Amino acid sequence: MKRIDNIPKTMMAVRSHGPKDNRYEEIPVPEINEDEVLVKVEACGICAGDTKSYQGAAMFWGGGVLPPWTKVPVVAGHEFIGEVVAIGDNAAKKHKLKVGDRAIAEQIVPCGECRFCKSGEYWMCQHQNIHGHQGEVADGGMAQYMKYGPNDTVHKVPKHIPAEHAAMIEPLSCSVHTIERAKIKMNDVVVVAGMGPIGLCKIQYAKLKSPKMVIAIDINPKRLEVAKKLGVDVVINPKECDAVQAVLDLTDGYGCDVYINSTGHPSGVIQGLQMVRKLGTFVEFGVFSKETSVDWSIIGDRKEMTIYGAHISGRDGYEIAIRTLADGLIRVDDIVTHKFPLKDWEEAFALQADGKESIKVVLIP
Ligand SMILES: [Zn+2]
Numbered sequence: 365m366k367r368i369d370n371i372p373k374t375m376m377a378v379r380s381h382g383p384k385d386n387r388y389e390e391i392p393v394p395e396i397n398e399d400e401v402l403v404k405v406e407a408c409g410i411c412a413g414d415t416k417s418y419q420g421a422a423m424f425w426g427g428g429v430l431p432p433w434t435k436v437p438v439v440a441g442h443e444f445i446g447e448v449v450a451i452g453d454n455a456a457k458k459h460k461l462k463v464g465d466r467a468i469a470e471q472i473v474p475c476g477e478c479r480f481c482k483s484g485e486y487w488m489c490q491h492q493n494i495h496g497h498q499g500e501v502a503d504g505g506m507a508q509y510m511k512y513g514p515n516d517t518v519h520k521v522p523k524h525i526p527a528e529h530a531a532m533i534e535p536l537s538c539s540v541h542t543i544e545r546a547k548i549k550m551n552d553v554v555v556v557a558g559m560g561p562i563g564l565c566k567i568q569y570a571k572l573k574s575p576k577m578v579i580a581i582d583i584n585p586k587r588l589e590v591a592k593k594l595g596v597d598v599v600i601n602p603k604e605c606d607a608v609q610a611v612l613d614l615t616d617g618y619g620c621d622v623y624i625n626s627t628g629h630p631s632g633v634i635q636g637l638q639m640v641r642k643l644g645t646f647v648e649f650g651v652f653s654k655e656t657s658v659d660w661s662i663i664g665d666r667k668e669m670t671i672y673g674a675h676i677s678g679r680d681g682y683e684i685a686i687r688t689l690a691d692g693l694i695r696v697d698d699i700v701t702h703k704f705p706l707k708d709w710e711e712a713f714a715l716q717a718d719g720k721e722s723i724k725v726v727l728i729p
């Protein structure tokens with residue numbers, strides 16, 4: 365075990381105790397063993413999921429057909445980055461890390477036992493323990509210190525990336541994973557709907573694939589401005605025009621080759637099915653708060669579409685996210701709009717949930 369000298373016994377953390385019950389409180393700094401890593405958290409982004417969980421959404425707390433998933437009390441946050449302050453000898457060997465390095469753990473803590481973990485598809489682990497949602501097993505990064513456990517997938521991160529930008533590695537990894545599902549070809553017209561933090565990463569990664577055109581759709585003009593700045597070819601605001609017609613006009617009436625839904629709204633699905641060309645590809649990433657009804661005959665009988673789902677990311681997405689961010693191939697300086705000290709979490713959560721002024725809000729413990 366190697367450790368720095370002055371690690372305190374207690375720390376401040378934002379812990380969830382239930383729906384609408386987050387508390388800024390003093391708790392013990394996690395103890396680690398020879399297979400584990402302790403990091404001092406440098407930054408932790410607030411995910412839409414964090415604000416939805418705080419507001420009591422059924423996907424976290426159960427309801428309808430959904431079982432409860434969150435285990436409280438749990439330190440919130442899965443968009444963290446930290447500096448190693450203590451590391452067990454086995455962990456140091458396994459992750460090729462030492463005290464003083466910057467490191468990230470992937471958001472999922474794989475069980476290592478289920479068929480998905482065994483086949484390397486651990487991001488779909490049957491148990492879905494995600495940092496920030498299952499107390500003890502997978503506490504999160506909204507705290508001064510955090511433990512990366514024996515089953516965590518840990519990556520070293522270059523230190524020249526500003527901490528609040530490194531907190532975007534997790535959302536960027538999801539973006540990489542989703543875009544890879546789309547199998548973009550150089551002659552493709554690609555539409556990404558929903559210019560949240562992840563959508564704004566997706567357009568940049570899609571551009572790196574050098575397709576014919578990348579189109580961004582959102583109803584927020586400010587976010588479309590950022591999309592333009594980040595190099596998207598065309599922006600469409602469905603509040604100002606018929607988005608489906610606009611895409612048909614840009615593609616000789618055929619429709620786009622690839623549609624990536626990064627909105628959590630039913631309209632994102634419906635317009636996508638309408639604007640994809642025959643034999644085109646639709647990738648669904650959104651998390652919805654209500655059901656979507658569509659006529660499925662458009663998928664088979666009328667268009668013979670290919671539909672993919674996308675959920676978080678594994679090693680592939682993280683490695684590319686770290687490299688593209690470190691090399692400046694993907695920029696997040698216009699995406700990370702606000703920084704707050706951890707104690708002001710409530711104001712930060714409200715600003716993230718509102719989303720009119722903010723895109724990504726990051727907490728600094
Ligand atoms: Zn997230």
Ligand SMILES: [Zn+2]
Pocket residue numbers: 474475476477478479480481482486488489490491
């Ligand atoms: Zn598993």
